[in-house]
Amino acid sequence: MGLLNDDEPDTRILAVIQTEKFSKLLHELENCNEDEQKQKIEEMNEIIDGMNKDEFETVFTEELFDNIHQMIEEKKLSVENVIGLLKRIGYCCLMKKGCFQGFPLSYLRKGFEKMISDENEKKDGKNEMLYADLCLCYLSLRNNCWTELLTICMQCLLKVALKKEESEEVQKEVEMALLALSDIEYYILHNELYLKEIKEIIIYHQDHRNLTQLAYQSAWGFLTNRLFNNANLEEVIVNDLHFVREARREMEELMKYVDWKREKEERGKEGKEEIIISKWLQTLGKFLFYCRLRNEEYSVLVESIVQAFRAAKDNYRDIVSQCVESFSYSVNNRNVKVEDFLKRGAVSLIFEEICRPTLNDEIISESLLFLMNVSEKLKEEEEDEKEEAKRKVTKRNAFEKLEEEGYEDIIICFHERFGFLNRDRFGVLSLCISDYFVNV
Structure with a gap:
């Protein structure tokens, strides 16, 4: 192949x-x-x-x-x-x-x-x-x-984003301000610089629905970007602002407005809803990667990614790429279980993806990274006996599923390409073929 x-x-x-x-x-x-x-x-x-x-x-x-x-x-x-x-x-x-x-x-x-x-x-x-x-x-x-002016500009745009008038002009101002803020990624910001304002923006929208869909996603994008160096935000995001509930609802709403069966000549043209879905998928992946609180609702977020993946797989390959990347992000979180990916259908979808006759290198690299990390996760030792027993059942289920689908033969076909696919992966893909297998 x-x-x-x-x-x-x-x-x-x-x-x-x-x-x-x-x-x-x-x-x-x-x-x-x-x-x-x-x-x-x-x-x-x-x-x-x-x-x-x-x-x-x-x-x-x-x-x-x-x-x-x-x-x-x-x-x-x-x-x-x-x-x-x-x-x-x-x-x-x-x-x-x-x-x-x-x-x-x-x-x-x-x-x-x-x-x-x-x-x-x-x-x-x-x-x-x-x-x-x-x-x-x-x-x-x-x-x-990174720049010295970043904090100054951020505080200025937070004031703009706090505007609550519902005119179209103000909504556009707020949307653009929050979109720009959401692009502040790996930059350390102290809570007092932004948390009060961004919480007010999100809570007010939950009560009054004053933001556009892009603006609301951008507010969450800005906040979840802070998780990489601020574990104290987890309680606020999960319990105070109800991230899982809000993200799930927004994804479901956005997916209603996309023509998933669009004609071939329309492919490559992204509408606003598709772009916002992609941004939500990126946010879900980061949240599932950084958040260390164990919450049974997290599997709901995996299901949201799976639903977008299934809908997009024929005609929206950029969204598929984002879904695969979100999976490969989130599988690294110790508190997101392999069982979540199995039950919600993520593993099956990834396997279907690598069996496609045509693939691009980015998607196949992310797919292999996901499967490699699933295998690695199933090899980990569990301190809790009950968790260890569940892990063994999950491992058996994963093995049987992949064996039934001829997974090992497919991986062997890719083996000669591992080095080539790893060229843009910063060496994170293993070149050892056994690292992609689940053994029982």
Whole structure:
């Protein structure tokens, strides 16, 4: 059995076309008045909305952001109009999960840092709207680089996210603020900097349903990102804010609005609901990986991932990839049991996935990592006799299931590819074939 990549359109030519078109419009801004610039930027924003991730990363280079910075310095482009463009770039960057270094390496980033610092230091006459917009653009485009301004920008956007008016304009402001906050990942923040505010945002929504689906997911994404270095949050997330109940309900609601049987020509186009589902799957995976409280409800979250996997497996391969990654994350948590994956059908789905005639390397690597960790988990010693007895039953069930499906033969077929598949796995995939087997 060989590994073949799923069919993906060659976007290189389209990316070059989009780059040239966008650069032409940007150059034309120099010769426009304020109102003409706004109209031209609306055209540019429409192009941004239609870009895929490859086009996005090709277009928004360090050179492009440097050109924007120079136009600001030469008074050819107003900061207000630039913000209108950068807010759309930042929003789409976070939605598409683009990974580009254009803004972080540019002079424009340094210019924004100075403007943010200057506004922050003002005692009187601070332009709160400009300040919030500068912080929003900066957080949205920083591409996870650590910076001294991160905490300042975070506290500014938390104030925006606390707005409770239900107008469409305010809802959009809140959504964008929370989306930018949710991108703050592996950065240590003390509870007093954010916990009171984010709890208020989540609890108020649970009572009044004032947030958009994306905004609510982003609030949870921001909070669960803090779990990696703050175990004290577990009680708050699980017991005070009822994460399991809320995540399950949100996933079920979102899945109702996706056309899971879409036509082939529509594949590759992600709607907003699919993107939010992917973000929830990422959040579930992190929660199941980091949270050390044992709760019987956790298997419900495994089931939510399984349901998304089953629905997406034919036509939404990006969601499938996220499901597999979430499984490989969560199996590492000692308090998430192999039995949860067996009973909820996760192991069967992973096995079906590796039997597909076409696969991409990322999915197969994550699938093998999951199965390797399942096997490793079943080899662990249990201190409690009752738990040890249950583990032996689970081990027998896993062995019989995989033996029935011809699992070992499939793994043997992959063995020659383990080294190749491990090239992007930082050496975490074992090259020893027996590490993927369950023995009784």
